[in-house]
Amino acid sequence: MRYYALITAACLCLAAASDIKSSYSLPSYISPCNKTDPNIHKCVEANIEALRPNLKEGVPSLFIPALDPLVIPPTCVNEEDQVKVTFKDIHIYHASDFALDQFDIDLVNHEVNLTIVFPLLRIKSTYNVNGKFLVVTFDESGPADGNYTNFRVFLGLKGSPYIENGEQHLKWEKETINTTVGESHVVLDKLFGNHTDITDKTNNLINENIQVIINDLQPVIQGVVSDFIFGIVNKLFSYYSVKQLFVS
Numbered sequence: 445m446r447y448y449a450l451i452t453a454a455c456l457c458l459a460a461a462s463d464i465k466s467s468y469s470l471p472s473y474i475s476p477c478n479k480t481d482p483n484i485h486k487c488v489e490a491n492i493e494a495l496r497p498n499l500k501e502g503v504p505s506l507f508i509p510a511l512d513p514l515v516i517p518p519t520c521v522n523e524e525d526q527v528k529v530t531f532k533d534i535h536i537y538h539a540s541d542f543a544l545d546q547f548d549i550d551l552v553n554h555e556v557n558l559t560i561v562f563p564l565l566r567i568k569s570t571y572n573v574n575g576k577f578l579v580v581t582f583d584e585s586g587p588a589d590g591n592y593t594n595f596r597v598f599l600g601l602k603g604s605p606y607i608e609n610g611e612q613h614l615k616w617e618k619e620t621i622n623t624t625v626g627e628s629h630v631v632l633d634k635l636f637g638n639h640t641d642i643t644d645k646t647n648n649l650i651n652e653n654i655q656v657i658i659n660d661l662q663p664v665i666q667g668v669v670s671d672f673i674f675g676i677v678n679k680l681f682s683y684y685s686v687k688q689l690f691v692s
């Protein structure tokens with residue numbers, strides 16, 4: 445019965461998706477930029493400002509999910525290790541307050557370089573630490589909270605053109621990615637159950653080493669960020685042709 449319901453739901457979604465493909469249109473407050481405009485970054489910035497009031501709730505016709513809070517899938521930060529740290533129920537606050545620091549586009553070679561800065565992100569989640577350390581086995585969960593300033597993402601994208609229904613579309617792939625964080629402060633609550641003194645000491649230790657920890661987590665952070673960005677960008681460029689997104 446459950447499987448039947450699932451299959452029906454999947455079919456309905458597929459039917460809806462093929463419908464949507466032909467009926468999607470850009471929101472009226474978006475003005476496509478001129479591909480050959482030397483100040484194209486200004487035009488892109490102006491469009492972001494036009495979008496901004498809607499970013500908290502998301503913009504379905506541009507495949508942008510709600511950005512404040514932004515809910516992302518559970519993430520294990522160290523698959524290989526004996527002691528696994530996993531975060532779930534990840535809610536990111538203030539993600540809609542980003543600024544586009546740099547935007548270079550070359551639509552002849554289909555290259556984009558951009559830098560996005562989030563002045564402040566607050567990330568709340570539920571952590572789980574489980575595994576074995578020496579002879580001690582543990583499995584602890586609790587609320588995690590963190591504030592991060594100046595989270596900066598530098599991204600280089602490379603597009604491959606393809607033709608669909610006689611129109612050019614682009615499939616984007618990651619060329620380069622780099623992320624940096626300014627100041628961070630995190631708190632993992634109830635890390636050692638009722639032993640608040642050990643929990644406090646551990647949290648102090650984590651915060652004293654936060655830059656090193658975040659540096660070690662770069663591959664995980666970059667994976668989450670690029671999955672998120674490419675999820676949006678590739679849906680956008682698959683549903684809309686280059687001609688719909690840019691004027692020339």
Ligand SMILES: *[C@@H]1O[C@H](CO)[C@@H](O)[C@H](O)[C@H]1NC(C)=O
Pocket residue numbers: 548549550555556557600620
């Ligand atoms: C993007 O950056 C790379 C080097 O990181 C450079 O080779 C390329 O020309 C840049 N592309 C644009 C469109 O600025």
Ligand SMILES: *[C@@H]1O[C@H](CO)[C@@H](O)[C@H](O)[C@H]1NC(C)=O
Pocket residue numbers: 566589590591629630631
């Ligand atoms: C994050 O910032 C908020 C607002 O200033 C504050 O209430 C909260 O305690 C901070 N959390 C951490 C882990 O620093």
Ligand SMILES: *[C@@H]1O[C@H](CO)[C@@H](O)[C@H](O)[C@H]1NC(C)=O
Pocket residue numbers: 622623624
């Ligand atoms: C990432 O950016 C930082 C700051 O701009 C820089 O110091 C570092 O070399 C960059 N790392 C890579 C792998 O590009």
Ligand SMILES: *[C@@H]1O[C@H](CO)[C@@H](O)[C@H](O)[C@H]1NC(C)=O
Pocket residue numbers: 637638
């Ligand atoms: C924590 O302390 C409370 C009250 O002192 C007690 O009811 C609870 O069982 C304790 N939990 C653990 C995991 O020790």
Ligand SMILES: *[C@@H]1O[C@H](CO)[C@@H](O)[C@H](O)[C@H]1NC(C)=O
Pocket residue numbers: 478479480481482691692
């Ligand atoms: C785009 O820019 C080019 C050169 O800057 C100009 O010739 C063309 O008319 C512009 N197209 C539109 C639709 O504004």
